[in-house]
Amino acid sequence: MTVTHEDELQEQFDATIARHDRIEPRDWMPEGYRKTLVRQIAQHAHSEIIGMQPEGNWITRAPSLRRKAILLAKVQDEAGHGLYLYSATETLGASRRELTDMLISGKQKYSSIFNYPTLSYADVGTIGWLVDGAAICNQVPLCRTSYGPYGRAMIRICKEESFHQRQGFELLMTMMRGTDEQRAMVQESVDRFWWPALMMFGPPDADSPNTAQSMAWGIKRDTNDELRQKFVDMSVPQAEVLGVTLPDPELRWNDERGHYDFGQPDWEEFAQVVRGAGPCNTQRIAHRKRAHDDGAWVREAATAFAAREI
Amino acid sequence: MTEIEWPLYEVFVRGKRGLNHVHVGSLHAADDEMAVRHARDVYTRRNEGVSIWVVRADAITASSPDEKDPLFAPAGDKVYRHPTFYSIPDDVPHM
């Protein structure tokens, strides 16, 4: 390929991005753009897959058949989200096997939130409300991301997420209308999940060196801090309706800014969890590996059966 | 033992009667029948479709990469194929 030709391709790529048009799989793209997308979409896919575990933990102990059916459907959706996103990653030339290996070997990350344990049934509600809520904040702008297959996957996902958030909120509302003990369970759960939920938006903008490039490429649409602010502004009135207290003494309305002021999460803890030293990191990966290994004979048998059919 | 990877299938769903099948994504399956079953579970959990097509990704022939492909060039300079090419007075009815 001549230099001139490459320049021309780069120009076409830049022009597509500048028009807010979409890049499609077989278009020429800069290597950095492709790599960034593979890393981001794969990490997102892994998060959906690992994200089944904390809630899956409660399926067999759901308090009613109704709650059990809802939780099963929700967890199944998360599997679906993982598959939509793996499918998008594969359009960039990554193979599914590679992606699974990268997750199991720890070479690619997933959202730190799923390394926290689900200690009570109220956590199912809190995760739906806060964790899926934060995910929605992150994901809605990604529906307009510059890479076509990623944006289309996000549109499907966002449609399903609102069920996730609403079932969680309704679960918490039901508990808040119950006994003192149930209300205490909800508060305790919110106390544990509030800060990790704020961490889901990633480090503060000042410590997020890749944001500028991602925004220039139209992959990201908002900075981490902008999204975190939006999430806090949305959550405070919802917490009031529920009657729970968000565990942040600095949380108050700022008339001048037209936003809530809030405290900073413990970024040292965040770094630790990302490094692999969170409460459940080892358990989550071990479980994923076991599920994959246990499925090996099924993959083999189905392949043998398919070969015989031909 | 080397890991087996099931082939990749592209999935097309007809949203409802009267519409075309539309590409919705892809998945892996050992064979065609499994691909249809997986497609139902992955892409139509909420009545998104009344019919599913799956086709192995390696069986698809595509026009070449770029949208500026010469394949589409013949359509580019034939503006007379569009109704707006023809100016007709506003007072002509039903046009």
Ligand SMILES: [Fe+2]
């Ligand atoms: Fe999800």
Ligand SMILES: [Fe+2]
């Ligand atoms: Fe969700």
